[in-house]
Amino acid sequence: MVDLHQEFQNSRFFHEARIDRRSADALVGLAAGITADGHINQQEAEFLKNWISSNLAHLGDPVVNLLYRRLSDMLADGELDPEESVELLGMLRSFTGLNVGKPKPSDNAFTAPNDLPLCRPAPELEWSGRLFVFTGVMAYGPRKDCEALVLERNGQIGASINKKIHYLVVGSIGNDQWLHSTYGTKIKKAVELRETGSPLAIISEEHWQKALFG
Numbered sequence: 001m002v003d004l005h006q007e008f009q010n011s012r013f014f015h016e017a018r019i020d021r022r023s024a025d026a027l028v029g030l031a032a033g034i035t036a037d038g039h040i041n042q043q044e045a046e047f048l049k050n051w052i053s054s055n056l057a058h059l060g061d062p063v064v065n066l067l068y069r070r071l072s073d074m075l076a077d078g079e080l081d082p083e084e085s086v087e088l089l090g091m092l093r094s095f096t097g098l099n100v101g102k103p104k105p106s107d108n109a110f111t112a113p114n115d116l117p118l119c120r121p122a123p124e125l126e127w128s129g130r131l132f133v134f135t136g137v138m139a140y141g142p143r144k145d146c147e148a149l150v151l152e153r154n155g156q157i158g159a160s161i162n163k164k165i166h167y168l169v170v171g172s173i174g175n176d177q178w179l180h181s182t183y184g185t186k187i188k189k190a191v192e193l194r195e196t197g198s199p200l201a202i203i204s205e206e207h208w209q210k211a212l213f214g
Helices: 016-035 042-055 062-075 082-096 143-152 185-195 205-213
Strands: 131-135 167-170 201-204
Touching: 016 042, 016 082, 042 062, 042 082, 062 082, 131 143, 131 185, 167 185, 167 205, 185 201, 201 205
Parallel strands: 131 167, 167 201
Antiparallel strands: none
């Protein structure tokens, strides 16, 4: 919802942040509805692209913008081919936190972190002299234990997201921080840096653990 005529500008009930959040939450609902039947057609893809352009283009949210750009690229030639349809289905399920086994929002009370911002393909991890930052809740255990594993391999732990960071590791346990349009300040900052050419990689805890333990 965009307050075109500034009708709600001075209202404490309808300020801009509240309107933006409603629109972002609505996007999750739209994406869940479109993916419910396990197939996305041309009309649905075009509707979603136009809806984002009309309702969320002003937000400057890097994750929403990433979804919008990918949609735009798929539809640039005027046709959503079968391969793109499958890719878009997976992308939107990722965005909503749904999965193939539980395609309905009601079946996903415990929501895993949204993985749309993750680097695809995931990079091969290096350790010595590399700066790591962790965010979210780690399935492995307390963050200090995760950091200790990095330090044991001559890696380093960063205090915050900046251009010097090499890896942002996103914890695999879902929590309210990851619901709907909230991606966490660390992920948003990392996406913004990556979009400007920074080599910073956003990786899942699963990939991090695989690099550690095989």
